[in-house]
Amino acid sequence: MKCPSRPPSYLVPGLSLIVLLALAAASLFVGRVYVSPVDLIAGLASSHSTLAALVVTELRLPRAVLAILVGASLGLSGAVLQGLLRNPLAEPGLLGVSNGAAVGAVISIYFGLAHAFPLATPLLALAGSMIAGALTFAFGRTSTLSLILAGAAVSSLMASFLAMALNFAPSPYAAYEMSTWMLGSLSERSWDHIMLAAPFIAIGMLILAMMGQAIDALALGETQALSLGIHLNRTRILVLLGVGLAVGAATSVTGSIGFIGLVAPHLVRPFVGHQPSRTLLPSTFLGAAVLLLADLGTRVIPTNTELKLGMLTSLLGAPFFFWLIVRMQKTAP
Amino acid sequence: MRFALRLSAIGLACTALLGSPRAGAASSTPAAKPQHIMSINMCADLLLLQLVPKSRIASVSYLAHDGAAELFPGADTGVPINRGTAEDVLKEKPDLILAGQASTPITTALAKRVGAQVVQVQESNNFRDIRDFIKQIGEAVGEQARAAVLVRHIDMTLGELAANPPRRLSRVVAWTGGSSVPGRESLTNAIIEAAGAVNIAALPGRRYTTFGVEDLLQADPDALLFEGVSSGTPSLRSDEGQHRLVRKIYGARRISYNQAAYGCGLPQSADAARDLRRALDALPERRRKR
Secondary structure (H helix, E strand, C coil): CCCCCCCCCCHHHHHHHHHHHHHHHHHHHCCCCCCCHHHHHHHHHCCCCCHHHHHHHHHHHHHHHHHHHHHHHHHHHHHHHHHHHCCCCCCHHHHCHHHHHHHHHHHHHHCCHHHHCCCHHHHHHHHHHHHHHHHHHHHHCCCHHHHHHHHHHHHHHHHHHHHHHHHCCCCHHHHHHHHHHCCCCCCCCCHHHHHHHHHHHHHHHHHHHCCHHHHHHHCCCHHHHHHCCCCHHHHHHHHHHHHHHHHHHHHHHHCCCCCHHHHHHHHHHHHHCCCHHHHHHHHHHHHHHHHHHHHHHHHHCCCCCCCCHHHHHHHHHHHHHHHHHHHHHHHCC | CHHHHHHHHHHHHHHCCCCCCCCCCCCCCCCCCCCCEEECCHHHHHHHHHHCCHHHEEEEECCHHHHHHHHCCCCCCCCCEECCCHHHHHHHCCCEEEECCCCCHHHHHHHHHCCCEEEECCCCCCHHHHHHHHHHHHHHCCCHHHHHHHHHHHHHHHHHHHHCCCCCCCEEEECCCCCCEECCCCHHHHHHHHCCCEECCCCCCCCEECCCHHHHHHHCCCEEEEECCCCCCCCHHHHHCCCHHHHHHHCCCEEEECHHHHHCCCHHHHHHHHHHHHHHHHCCCCCCCC
Protein backbone atom coordinates (compact mmCIF):
# COMPACT_ATOMS: atom_id res chain seq x y z
CA MET A 1 0.00 0.00 0.00
CA LYS A 2 1.27 3.39 -0.88
CA CYS A 3 1.49 5.92 1.92
CA PRO A 4 -0.10 9.30 1.25
CA SER A 5 2.64 11.69 0.27
CA ARG A 6 3.49 14.40 2.77
CA PRO A 7 4.59 17.82 1.57
CA PRO A 8 8.30 18.57 1.80
CA SER A 9 9.29 19.74 5.26
CA TYR A 10 10.09 23.25 4.09
CA LEU A 11 6.82 23.81 2.23
CA VAL A 12 4.42 24.58 5.10
CA PRO A 13 6.84 26.77 7.07
CA GLY A 14 7.71 28.50 3.81
CA LEU A 15 4.07 29.16 2.94
CA SER A 16 3.35 30.30 6.50
CA LEU A 17 6.24 32.70 6.26
CA ILE A 18 4.96 34.08 2.98
CA VAL A 19 1.49 34.62 4.49
CA LEU A 20 3.11 36.29 7.50
CA LEU A 21 5.23 38.62 5.37
CA ALA A 22 2.25 39.53 3.20
CA LEU A 23 0.17 40.41 6.25
CA ALA A 24 3.07 42.32 7.79
CA ALA A 25 3.39 44.35 4.61
CA ALA A 26 -0.37 44.93 4.52
CA SER A 27 -0.35 46.11 8.12
CA LEU A 28 2.00 48.94 7.14
CA PHE A 29 -0.55 50.28 4.68
CA VAL A 30 -3.67 50.05 6.83
CA GLY A 31 -4.49 52.43 9.62
CA ARG A 32 -6.90 55.02 10.90
CA VAL A 33 -5.27 57.63 8.73
CA TYR A 34 -4.98 57.16 4.99
CA VAL A 35 -1.49 57.73 3.70
CA SER A 36 -0.76 56.85 0.08
CA PRO A 37 1.34 53.70 -0.40
CA VAL A 38 3.90 55.68 -2.38
CA ASP A 39 4.35 58.13 0.48
CA LEU A 40 4.56 55.29 2.99
CA ILE A 41 7.27 53.51 1.04
CA ALA A 42 9.14 56.78 0.67
CA GLY A 43 8.62 57.35 4.39
CA LEU A 44 10.34 54.10 5.22
CA ALA A 45 13.57 55.40 3.77
CA SER A 46 13.08 59.02 4.70
CA SER A 47 15.01 60.71 7.44
CA HIS A 48 12.54 63.63 7.56
CA SER A 49 9.69 63.86 10.03
CA THR A 50 6.93 63.80 7.46
CA LEU A 51 3.51 62.45 8.36
CA ALA A 52 4.10 59.34 6.23
CA ALA A 53 7.54 58.71 7.73
CA LEU A 54 6.32 59.08 11.29
CA VAL A 55 3.24 56.94 10.71
CA VAL A 56 5.15 54.11 9.12
CA THR A 57 8.35 54.10 11.16
CA GLU A 58 7.06 55.08 14.59
CA LEU A 59 3.55 53.65 14.62
CA ARG A 60 2.76 50.94 12.09
CA LEU A 61 6.16 49.27 11.88
CA PRO A 62 6.62 48.80 15.64
CA ARG A 63 3.00 47.67 15.86
CA ALA A 64 3.61 45.05 13.16
CA VAL A 65 6.88 43.93 14.77
CA LEU A 66 5.20 43.61 18.15
CA ALA A 67 2.30 41.65 16.62
CA ILE A 68 4.80 39.28 15.03
CA LEU A 69 6.73 38.81 18.26
CA VAL A 70 3.63 38.28 20.39
CA GLY A 71 1.80 36.12 17.86
CA ALA A 72 4.90 34.02 17.24
CA SER A 73 5.48 33.46 20.95
CA LEU A 74 1.85 32.45 21.44
CA GLY A 75 1.83 30.15 18.41
CA LEU A 76 5.08 28.45 19.39
CA SER A 77 4.02 28.13 23.03
CA GLY A 78 0.73 26.54 21.98
CA ALA A 79 2.46 24.06 19.68
CA VAL A 80 4.99 23.03 22.32
CA LEU A 81 2.35 22.73 25.03
CA GLN A 82 0.04 20.65 22.84
CA GLY A 83 2.99 18.35 22.19
CA LEU A 84 4.15 18.23 25.79
CA LEU A 85 0.70 17.64 27.24
CA ARG A 86 -0.53 15.57 24.30
CA ASN A 87 -3.70 17.58 24.53
CA PRO A 88 -5.22 19.43 21.56
CA LEU A 89 -6.73 22.05 23.86
CA ALA A 90 -3.44 23.03 25.46
CA GLU A 91 -2.39 26.66 25.16
CA PRO A 92 -0.47 29.09 27.38
CA GLY A 93 -3.62 29.95 29.31
CA LEU A 94 -4.04 26.33 30.33
CA LEU A 95 -0.98 26.36 32.58
CA GLY A 96 -1.98 29.60 34.25
CA VAL A 97 1.02 31.48 32.88
CA SER A 98 -1.07 33.98 30.90
CA ASN A 99 -3.16 34.89 33.90
CA GLY A 100 -0.04 34.88 36.09
CA ALA A 101 1.58 37.38 33.74
CA ALA A 102 -1.56 39.51 33.77
CA VAL A 103 -1.58 39.52 37.58
CA GLY A 104 2.05 40.67 37.65
CA ALA A 105 1.40 43.42 35.13
CA VAL A 106 -1.75 44.58 36.91
CA ILE A 107 0.15 44.79 40.21
CA SER A 108 2.76 46.95 38.51
CA ILE A 109 0.08 49.18 37.03
CA TYR A 110 -1.95 49.27 40.23
CA PHE A 111 0.92 50.46 42.39
CA GLY A 112 2.39 52.73 39.75
CA LEU A 113 5.70 50.84 39.68
CA ALA A 114 5.95 51.29 35.93
CA HIS A 115 6.28 55.04 36.43
CA ALA A 116 9.18 54.61 38.80
CA PHE A 117 10.93 51.86 36.87
CA PRO A 118 10.03 51.19 33.20
CA LEU A 119 11.00 47.52 33.38
CA ALA A 120 8.66 46.93 36.30
CA THR A 121 5.69 45.80 34.23
CA PRO A 122 7.48 43.20 32.09
CA LEU A 123 9.53 42.00 35.04
CA LEU A 124 6.53 41.62 37.28
CA ALA A 125 4.60 39.99 34.46
CA LEU A 126 7.47 37.56 34.07
CA ALA A 127 7.58 36.97 37.78
CA GLY A 128 3.82 36.38 37.75
CA SER A 129 4.03 33.92 34.90
CA MET A 130 6.99 32.14 36.54
CA ILE A 131 5.23 31.86 39.87
CA ALA A 132 2.11 30.54 38.16
CA GLY A 133 4.21 28.10 36.13
CA ALA A 134 6.11 26.96 39.22
CA LEU A 135 2.87 26.38 41.10
CA THR A 136 1.50 24.40 38.19
CA PHE A 137 4.65 22.34 38.03
CA ALA A 138 4.82 21.82 41.80
CA PHE A 139 1.35 20.33 41.89
CA GLY A 140 1.33 18.66 38.50
CA ARG A 141 4.78 17.25 38.00
CA THR A 142 3.78 13.62 38.49
CA SER A 143 1.92 13.18 35.21
CA THR A 144 0.56 15.01 32.22
CA LEU A 145 -2.98 14.80 33.52
CA SER A 146 -1.89 16.24 36.86
CA LEU A 147 -0.12 19.05 35.02
CA ILE A 148 -3.30 19.94 33.13
CA LEU A 149 -5.40 19.83 36.28
CA ALA A 150 -2.86 21.85 38.23
CA GLY A 151 -2.74 24.34 35.34
CA ALA A 152 -6.51 24.75 35.45
CA ALA A 153 -6.38 25.31 39.21
CA VAL A 154 -3.56 27.85 38.99
CA SER A 155 -5.28 29.60 36.10
CA SER A 156 -8.41 29.96 38.23
CA LEU A 157 -6.34 31.18 41.17
CA MET A 158 -4.66 33.83 39.04
CA ALA A 159 -8.02 34.84 37.59
CA SER A 160 -9.29 35.30 41.15
CA PHE A 161 -6.29 37.54 41.90
CA LEU A 162 -7.17 39.60 38.85
CA ALA A 163 -10.75 39.83 40.06
CA MET A 164 -9.41 40.87 43.46
CA ALA A 165 -7.38 43.66 41.87
CA LEU A 166 -10.54 44.85 40.14
CA ASN A 167 -12.51 44.51 43.36
CA PHE A 168 -10.06 46.67 45.28
CA ALA A 169 -9.44 49.13 42.49
CA PRO A 170 -9.09 52.63 43.94
CA SER A 171 -11.92 53.90 41.76
CA PRO A 172 -14.35 52.58 39.15
CA TYR A 173 -12.18 54.36 36.60
CA ALA A 174 -9.12 52.35 37.64
CA ALA A 175 -11.18 49.17 37.46
CA TYR A 176 -12.29 50.15 33.97
CA GLU A 177 -8.68 50.74 32.94
CA MET A 178 -7.55 47.39 34.27
CA SER A 179 -10.33 45.46 32.63
CA THR A 180 -9.75 47.31 29.37
CA TRP A 181 -6.05 46.54 29.53
CA MET A 182 -6.81 42.88 30.01
CA LEU A 183 -8.72 42.88 26.72
CA GLY A 184 -5.39 43.17 24.93
CA SER A 185 -4.32 45.73 22.38
CA LEU A 186 -1.44 46.70 20.13
CA SER A 187 -2.48 50.28 19.59
CA GLU A 188 -0.26 53.13 20.81
CA ARG A 189 2.64 50.71 21.26
CA SER A 190 6.07 51.92 20.29
CA TRP A 191 9.65 50.72 19.90
CA ASP A 192 10.01 51.24 23.65
CA HIS A 193 7.61 48.37 24.29
CA ILE A 194 9.48 46.16 21.86
CA MET A 195 12.79 46.95 23.53
CA LEU A 196 11.27 45.93 26.86
CA ALA A 197 9.68 42.68 25.77
CA ALA A 198 11.77 41.39 22.86
CA PRO A 199 14.78 40.06 24.84
CA PHE A 200 12.56 37.97 27.11
CA ILE A 201 10.41 36.77 24.22
CA ALA A 202 13.53 35.79 22.26
CA ILE A 203 15.03 33.78 25.14
CA GLY A 204 11.70 32.09 25.83
CA MET A 205 11.18 31.18 22.18
CA LEU A 206 14.73 29.87 21.92
CA ILE A 207 14.12 27.52 24.83
CA LEU A 208 10.82 26.37 23.33
CA ALA A 209 12.34 25.86 19.89
CA MET A 210 14.76 23.33 21.39
CA MET A 211 11.95 21.14 22.69
CA GLY A 212 11.18 19.47 19.36
CA GLN A 213 12.98 16.19 20.07
CA ALA A 214 11.47 15.87 23.55
CA ILE A 215 7.88 16.44 22.45
CA ASP A 216 8.33 14.02 19.53
CA ALA A 217 9.40 11.37 22.02
CA LEU A 218 6.53 12.28 24.34
CA ALA A 219 4.08 11.68 21.51
CA LEU A 220 4.87 7.99 21.96
CA GLY A 221 3.95 8.12 25.66
CA GLU A 222 5.83 9.01 28.80
CA THR A 223 7.31 5.55 29.31
CA GLN A 224 8.62 5.39 25.75
CA ALA A 225 9.96 8.93 26.07
CA LEU A 226 11.82 7.94 29.22
CA SER A 227 13.24 4.90 27.47
CA LEU A 228 14.44 7.19 24.68
CA GLY A 229 16.41 9.19 27.23
CA ILE A 230 14.05 12.14 27.64
CA HIS A 231 14.21 13.66 31.10
CA LEU A 232 10.54 14.40 31.66
CA ASN A 233 10.78 16.77 34.60
CA ARG A 234 13.55 18.77 33.00
CA THR A 235 11.48 19.04 29.82
CA ARG A 236 8.46 20.25 31.75
CA ILE A 237 10.53 22.82 33.63
CA LEU A 238 12.12 24.10 30.44
CA VAL A 239 8.77 24.35 28.68
CA LEU A 240 7.26 26.22 31.61
CA LEU A 241 10.28 28.52 31.67
CA GLY A 242 10.10 29.13 27.93
CA VAL A 243 6.35 29.73 27.94
CA GLY A 244 6.66 31.91 31.03
CA LEU A 245 9.35 34.09 29.45
CA ALA A 246 7.75 34.40 26.04
CA VAL A 247 4.11 34.72 27.02
CA GLY A 248 4.84 36.67 30.19
CA ALA A 249 6.78 39.30 28.27
CA ALA A 250 4.16 39.38 25.51
CA THR A 251 1.29 39.79 27.96
CA SER A 252 3.11 42.53 29.81
CA VAL A 253 3.07 44.83 26.79
CA THR A 254 -0.15 43.86 25.05
CA GLY A 255 -2.48 42.55 27.76
CA SER A 256 -4.13 39.16 27.52
CA ILE A 257 -4.59 37.77 24.04
CA GLY A 258 -6.25 34.39 23.90
CA PHE A 259 -6.79 31.64 21.38
CA ILE A 260 -3.74 32.29 19.17
CA GLY A 261 -1.79 29.56 20.96
CA LEU A 262 -4.71 27.19 20.56
CA VAL A 263 -5.57 27.95 16.95
CA ALA A 264 -2.16 28.17 15.27
CA PRO A 265 -1.01 24.55 15.81
CA HIS A 266 -4.38 23.22 14.65
CA LEU A 267 -4.20 25.27 11.49
CA VAL A 268 -0.87 23.74 10.51
CA ARG A 269 -1.35 20.18 11.74
CA PRO A 270 -3.40 18.95 8.75
CA PHE A 271 -0.50 19.98 6.49
CA VAL A 272 2.49 18.77 8.48
CA GLY A 273 1.08 15.61 10.02
CA HIS A 274 1.04 14.71 13.67
CA GLN A 275 4.74 14.82 14.44
CA PRO A 276 4.75 17.57 17.09
CA SER A 277 8.14 19.01 16.21
CA ARG A 278 7.00 19.67 12.64
CA THR A 279 4.29 21.99 13.93
CA LEU A 280 6.66 24.29 15.79
CA LEU A 281 8.02 26.49 13.02
CA PRO A 282 4.80 26.85 11.00
CA SER A 283 2.83 27.46 14.21
CA THR A 284 5.26 30.22 15.08
CA PHE A 285 4.77 31.90 11.70
CA LEU A 286 1.04 31.29 11.60
CA GLY A 287 0.55 32.50 15.18
CA ALA A 288 2.17 35.76 14.14
CA ALA A 289 0.10 35.86 10.95
CA VAL A 290 -3.19 35.26 12.79
CA LEU A 291 -2.41 38.01 15.28
CA LEU A 292 -1.46 40.40 12.48
CA LEU A 293 -4.72 39.54 10.74
CA ALA A 294 -6.72 40.17 13.91
CA ASP A 295 -4.89 43.44 14.44
CA LEU A 296 -5.70 44.45 10.88
CA GLY A 297 -9.31 43.63 11.73
CA THR A 298 -9.27 46.05 14.64
CA ARG A 299 -8.17 48.75 12.23
CA VAL A 300 -10.45 48.11 9.27
CA ILE A 301 -13.68 47.24 11.08
CA PRO A 302 -15.35 50.64 11.39
CA THR A 303 -16.12 51.41 15.02
CA ASN A 304 -16.24 54.66 16.94
CA THR A 305 -14.45 53.10 19.90
CA GLU A 306 -11.33 51.08 19.33
CA LEU A 307 -11.95 47.37 18.91
CA LYS A 308 -9.77 45.47 21.37
CA LEU A 309 -7.48 42.83 19.95
CA GLY A 310 -8.00 40.24 22.68
CA MET A 311 -11.75 40.58 22.26
CA LEU A 312 -11.48 39.99 18.51
CA THR A 313 -9.20 36.95 18.84
CA SER A 314 -11.59 35.47 21.39
CA LEU A 315 -14.54 36.19 19.12
CA LEU A 316 -12.80 34.40 16.27
CA GLY A 317 -11.38 31.70 18.52
CA ALA A 318 -14.66 30.57 20.06
CA PRO A 319 -16.14 29.26 16.77
CA PHE A 320 -12.83 27.54 16.19
CA PHE A 321 -13.29 25.75 19.48
CA PHE A 322 -16.68 24.49 18.33
CA TRP A 323 -15.18 23.33 15.05
CA LEU A 324 -12.48 21.53 16.99
CA ILE A 325 -15.05 19.70 19.13
CA VAL A 326 -17.03 18.63 16.06
CA ARG A 327 -13.86 17.50 14.32
CA MET A 328 -12.75 15.51 17.37
CA GLN A 329 -16.14 13.84 17.58
CA LYS A 330 -15.94 12.86 13.92
CA THR A 331 -12.42 11.49 14.14
CA ALA A 332 -12.91 9.73 17.47
CA PRO A 333 -12.92 5.94 17.13
CA MET B 1 -12.81 61.82 32.87
CA ARG B 2 -16.49 62.08 32.04
CA PHE B 3 -16.31 58.36 31.53
CA ALA B 4 -14.80 58.07 34.97
CA LEU B 5 -17.59 60.00 36.51
CA ARG B 6 -20.24 57.98 34.79
CA LEU B 7 -18.52 54.83 35.91
CA SER B 8 -18.18 56.22 39.39
CA ALA B 9 -21.86 56.87 39.55
CA ILE B 10 -22.62 53.42 38.20
CA GLY B 11 -20.16 51.84 40.59
CA LEU B 12 -21.66 53.53 43.58
CA ALA B 13 -25.12 52.76 42.41
CA CYS B 14 -24.28 49.10 41.88
CA THR B 15 -22.86 48.82 45.34
CA ALA B 16 -26.10 50.12 46.65
CA LEU B 17 -27.95 47.43 44.70
CA LEU B 18 -29.57 49.99 42.53
CA GLY B 19 -31.60 49.66 39.33
CA SER B 20 -33.83 52.01 37.37
CA PRO B 21 -32.61 55.56 36.91
CA ARG B 22 -35.78 57.57 37.14
CA ALA B 23 -37.87 55.82 39.67
CA GLY B 24 -35.86 57.01 42.63
CA ALA B 25 -35.87 60.65 41.73
CA ALA B 26 -37.87 62.91 43.91
CA SER B 27 -37.77 66.65 43.88
CA SER B 28 -36.82 68.26 47.12
CA THR B 29 -37.88 71.65 48.28
CA PRO B 30 -37.50 71.35 51.99
CA ALA B 31 -39.12 73.87 54.18
CA ALA B 32 -36.18 73.82 56.57
CA LYS B 33 -32.58 73.46 55.50
CA PRO B 34 -31.47 69.85 55.61
CA GLN B 35 -28.91 69.38 58.34
CA HIS B 36 -27.62 65.89 57.62
CA ILE B 37 -26.85 65.66 53.92
CA MET B 38 -25.43 62.57 52.32
CA SER B 39 -23.97 62.65 48.83
CA ILE B 40 -23.26 59.49 46.87
CA ASN B 41 -22.24 61.22 43.65
CA MET B 42 -18.78 62.66 43.14
CA CYS B 43 -19.89 65.81 41.34
CA ALA B 44 -22.57 66.46 43.94
CA ASP B 45 -19.89 65.91 46.62
CA LEU B 46 -17.70 68.63 45.18
CA LEU B 47 -20.53 71.10 44.87
CA LEU B 48 -21.93 70.29 48.28
CA LEU B 49 -18.57 71.06 49.89
CA GLN B 50 -18.83 74.56 48.39
CA LEU B 51 -22.43 75.17 49.34
CA VAL B 52 -22.88 74.14 52.95
CA PRO B 53 -20.72 74.03 56.07
CA LYS B 54 -19.14 70.69 56.93
CA SER B 55 -21.32 70.42 60.01
CA ARG B 56 -24.34 69.82 57.77
CA ILE B 57 -22.69 67.12 55.69
CA ALA B 58 -23.34 63.56 56.87
CA SER B 59 -20.90 62.15 54.33
CA VAL B 60 -19.56 62.44 50.82
CA SER B 61 -18.56 59.61 48.53
CA TYR B 62 -15.10 58.08 48.74
CA LEU B 63 -14.38 59.53 45.30
CA ALA B 64 -14.63 63.10 46.53
CA HIS B 65 -11.21 63.36 48.09
CA ASP B 66 -9.07 63.46 44.92
CA GLY B 67 -11.29 66.10 43.34
CA ALA B 68 -11.40 68.17 46.50
CA ALA B 69 -7.62 67.94 46.81
CA GLU B 70 -7.29 69.34 43.28
CA LEU B 71 -9.88 72.08 43.57
CA PHE B 72 -9.92 73.20 47.18
CA PRO B 73 -7.39 71.27 49.27
CA GLY B 74 -8.51 70.52 52.78
CA ALA B 75 -12.17 71.36 52.21
CA ASP B 76 -13.17 67.77 52.85
CA THR B 77 -10.97 67.26 55.89
CA GLY B 78 -13.00 65.67 58.64
CA VAL B 79 -16.01 64.99 56.45
CA PRO B 80 -17.04 61.34 56.72
CA ILE B 81 -17.00 59.29 53.56
CA ASN B 82 -19.44 56.71 52.27
CA ARG B 83 -19.38 54.04 49.60
CA GLY B 84 -22.96 54.57 48.58
CA THR B 85 -24.11 51.30 50.03
CA ALA B 86 -27.54 50.61 51.43
CA GLU B 87 -25.95 50.13 54.85
CA ASP B 88 -24.37 53.58 54.62
CA VAL B 89 -27.80 55.08 54.07
CA LEU B 90 -29.30 53.20 57.01
CA LYS B 91 -26.38 54.00 59.28
CA GLU B 92 -26.21 57.72 58.56
CA LYS B 93 -29.94 58.37 58.51
CA PRO B 94 -29.55 61.47 56.31
CA ASP B 95 -32.35 63.94 55.77
CA LEU B 96 -31.25 64.51 52.17
CA ILE B 97 -29.47 62.21 49.72
CA LEU B 98 -27.78 63.58 46.62
CA ALA B 99 -27.56 60.74 44.15
CA GLY B 100 -26.45 60.25 40.57
CA GLN B 101 -28.47 59.22 37.56
CA ALA B 102 -28.33 55.56 38.51
CA SER B 103 -30.40 55.94 41.64
CA THR B 104 -33.01 53.28 42.12
CA PRO B 105 -36.17 52.36 43.94
CA ILE B 106 -34.12 50.72 46.70
CA THR B 107 -32.43 54.01 47.47
CA THR B 108 -35.77 55.75 47.49
CA ALA B 109 -37.28 53.10 49.68
CA LEU B 110 -34.39 53.31 52.09
CA ALA B 111 -34.49 57.08 51.96
CA LYS B 112 -38.15 57.00 52.99
CA ARG B 113 -37.40 54.64 55.84
CA VAL B 114 -34.79 56.99 57.22
CA GLY B 115 -36.94 60.02 56.44
CA ALA B 116 -34.67 61.42 53.73
CA GLN B 117 -35.46 63.01 50.44
CA VAL B 118 -33.53 62.02 47.33
CA VAL B 119 -32.35 64.53 44.79
CA GLN B 120 -31.09 63.02 41.61
CA VAL B 121 -28.44 65.06 39.84
CA GLN B 122 -27.89 65.04 36.10
CA GLU B 123 -24.56 65.03 34.32
CA SER B 124 -23.33 68.41 33.10
CA ASN B 125 -22.14 68.51 29.52
CA ASN B 126 -22.11 72.26 29.03
CA PHE B 127 -22.28 75.46 31.06
CA ARG B 128 -26.06 75.64 30.90
CA ASP B 129 -26.19 72.21 32.55
CA ILE B 130 -23.76 73.44 35.20
CA ARG B 131 -25.94 76.42 36.06
CA ASP B 132 -28.97 74.13 36.35
CA PHE B 133 -26.99 71.70 38.49
CA ILE B 134 -25.84 74.38 40.90
CA LYS B 135 -29.32 75.84 41.18
CA GLN B 136 -30.83 72.39 41.73
CA ILE B 137 -28.45 71.46 44.51
CA GLY B 138 -28.56 74.96 46.01
CA GLU B 139 -32.33 74.73 46.25
CA ALA B 140 -32.22 71.20 47.66
CA VAL B 141 -29.83 72.13 50.45
CA GLY B 142 -31.53 75.46 51.11
CA GLU B 143 -28.60 77.59 49.96
CA GLN B 144 -30.11 79.38 46.97
CA ALA B 145 -28.23 82.59 47.65
CA ARG B 146 -24.87 80.84 47.81
CA ALA B 147 -25.75 78.92 44.62
CA ALA B 148 -26.61 82.19 42.89
CA VAL B 149 -23.18 83.56 43.81
CA LEU B 150 -21.51 80.55 42.24
CA VAL B 151 -23.60 80.88 39.08
CA ARG B 152 -22.72 84.57 38.86
CA HIS B 153 -19.06 83.62 39.14
CA ILE B 154 -19.47 81.37 36.11
CA ASP B 155 -21.31 84.03 34.13
CA MET B 156 -18.73 86.65 34.96
CA THR B 157 -15.77 84.43 34.04
CA LEU B 158 -17.32 83.30 30.78
CA GLY B 159 -18.36 86.87 30.00
CA GLU B 160 -14.79 88.07 30.40
CA LEU B 161 -13.52 85.31 28.14
CA ALA B 162 -16.09 86.16 25.49
CA ALA B 163 -15.27 89.84 25.66
CA ASN B 164 -11.54 89.29 25.23
CA PRO B 165 -10.72 87.14 22.24
CA PRO B 166 -7.67 84.85 22.42
CA ARG B 167 -4.36 85.85 20.88
CA ARG B 168 -4.94 83.24 18.19
CA LEU B 169 -7.32 80.43 17.38
CA SER B 170 -5.77 77.27 18.79
CA ARG B 171 -6.67 73.76 17.72
CA VAL B 172 -6.41 71.45 20.70
CA VAL B 173 -7.47 68.00 21.88
CA ALA B 174 -7.79 66.53 25.37
CA TRP B 175 -5.51 63.59 24.84
CA THR B 176 -4.21 61.26 27.51
CA GLY B 177 -4.05 58.20 25.32
CA GLY B 178 -6.26 57.73 22.30
CA SER B 179 -8.79 55.17 23.45
CA SER B 180 -11.30 57.64 24.87
CA VAL B 181 -11.07 61.28 23.86
CA PRO B 182 -13.76 63.87 24.72
CA GLY B 183 -15.81 64.81 21.67
CA ARG B 184 -18.44 67.39 20.87
CA GLU B 185 -21.08 66.62 23.49
CA SER B 186 -18.65 66.63 26.41
CA LEU B 187 -18.02 69.18 29.13
CA THR B 188 -14.37 69.21 28.07
CA ASN B 189 -15.47 70.43 24.66
CA ALA B 190 -17.55 73.18 26.29
CA ILE B 191 -14.51 74.31 28.31
CA ILE B 192 -12.28 74.30 25.23
CA GLU B 193 -14.82 76.36 23.29
CA ALA B 194 -15.27 78.76 26.18
CA ALA B 195 -11.51 79.26 26.18
CA GLY B 196 -11.78 80.31 22.54
CA ALA B 197 -10.11 77.20 21.13
CA VAL B 198 -11.24 74.42 18.83
CA ASN B 199 -11.50 70.80 19.93
CA ILE B 200 -10.27 68.80 16.96
CA ALA B 201 -11.93 65.63 18.29
CA ALA B 202 -15.35 67.29 18.28
CA LEU B 203 -17.01 64.98 15.82
CA PRO B 204 -20.75 65.42 15.32
CA GLY B 205 -22.89 63.60 17.85
CA ARG B 206 -20.05 61.97 19.70
CA ARG B 207 -19.26 62.52 23.34
CA TYR B 208 -16.23 60.28 23.35
CA THR B 209 -14.26 58.89 20.51
CA THR B 210 -11.12 56.93 19.73
CA PHE B 211 -8.42 59.29 18.55
CA GLY B 212 -5.16 57.41 18.03
CA VAL B 213 -1.66 58.71 17.54
CA GLU B 214 -2.15 58.50 13.77
CA ASP B 215 -5.20 60.77 14.04
CA LEU B 216 -3.17 63.07 16.21
CA LEU B 217 -0.34 63.33 13.70
CA GLN B 218 -2.73 63.98 10.87
CA ALA B 219 -4.79 66.57 12.71
CA ASP B 220 -1.62 68.25 13.99
CA PRO B 221 -3.13 70.18 16.93
CA ASP B 222 -1.45 73.23 18.42
CA ALA B 223 -1.50 71.74 21.91
CA LEU B 224 -2.48 68.64 23.82
CA LEU B 225 -4.45 68.88 27.03
CA PHE B 226 -3.70 65.99 29.31
CA GLU B 227 -5.09 64.83 32.59
CA GLY B 228 -2.65 65.58 35.35
CA VAL B 229 -1.78 63.03 37.99
CA SER B 230 -1.93 65.52 40.81
CA SER B 231 -3.74 63.02 42.98
CA GLY B 232 -0.68 60.80 42.69
CA THR B 233 -2.79 57.92 41.48
CA PRO B 234 -1.07 56.24 38.55
CA SER B 235 -3.16 55.73 35.49
CA LEU B 236 -2.91 53.38 32.57
CA ARG B 237 -4.05 56.14 30.30
CA SER B 238 -1.38 58.51 31.52
CA ASP B 239 1.09 55.74 30.67
CA GLU B 240 -0.48 55.36 27.24
CA GLY B 241 -0.16 59.08 26.77
CA GLN B 242 3.60 58.76 27.14
CA HIS B 243 4.05 57.37 23.64
CA ARG B 244 7.51 58.44 22.57
CA LEU B 245 6.27 60.08 19.40
CA VAL B 246 3.81 62.17 21.38
CA ARG B 247 6.55 63.10 23.85
CA LYS B 248 8.83 64.06 20.99
CA ILE B 249 6.35 66.20 19.06
CA TYR B 250 4.18 67.58 21.83
CA GLY B 251 6.51 67.47 24.80
CA ALA B 252 6.62 71.25 25.02
CA ARG B 253 3.03 71.78 23.93
CA ARG B 254 1.17 69.78 26.54
CA ILE B 255 -1.07 71.57 28.98
CA SER B 256 -2.15 69.67 32.06
CA TYR B 257 -5.69 70.16 33.19
CA ASN B 258 -7.63 69.67 36.34
CA GLN B 259 -9.55 66.43 36.06
CA ALA B 260 -12.25 67.35 38.53
CA ALA B 261 -13.13 70.64 36.85
CA TYR B 262 -13.28 69.01 33.40
CA GLY B 263 -15.24 66.00 34.56
CA CYS B 264 -17.74 67.59 36.91
CA GLY B 265 -19.84 70.61 36.10
CA LEU B 266 -18.69 73.03 38.80
CA PRO B 267 -17.97 76.73 39.17
CA GLN B 268 -14.34 75.72 38.74
CA SER B 269 -15.13 74.56 35.21
CA ALA B 270 -15.35 78.23 34.20
CA ASP B 271 -12.01 78.84 35.94
CA ALA B 272 -10.64 75.92 33.95
CA ALA B 273 -11.67 77.64 30.71
CA ARG B 274 -9.97 80.84 31.88
CA ASP B 275 -6.81 78.92 32.83
CA LEU B 276 -6.81 77.15 29.49
CA ARG B 277 -7.06 80.47 27.66
CA ARG B 278 -4.06 81.76 29.60
CA ALA B 279 -2.04 78.62 28.94
CA LEU B 280 -2.81 78.70 25.22
CA ASP B 281 -2.02 82.38 24.94
CA ALA B 282 1.28 81.74 26.69
CA LEU B 283 2.35 79.11 24.17
CA PRO B 284 4.92 80.36 21.70
CA GLU B 285 3.86 80.89 18.10
CA ARG B 286 4.12 77.68 16.17
CA ARG B 287 5.89 77.13 12.90
CA ARG B 288 4.22 74.26 11.13
CA LYS B 289 6.62 71.84 9.49
CA ARG B 290 4.14 69.87 7.49
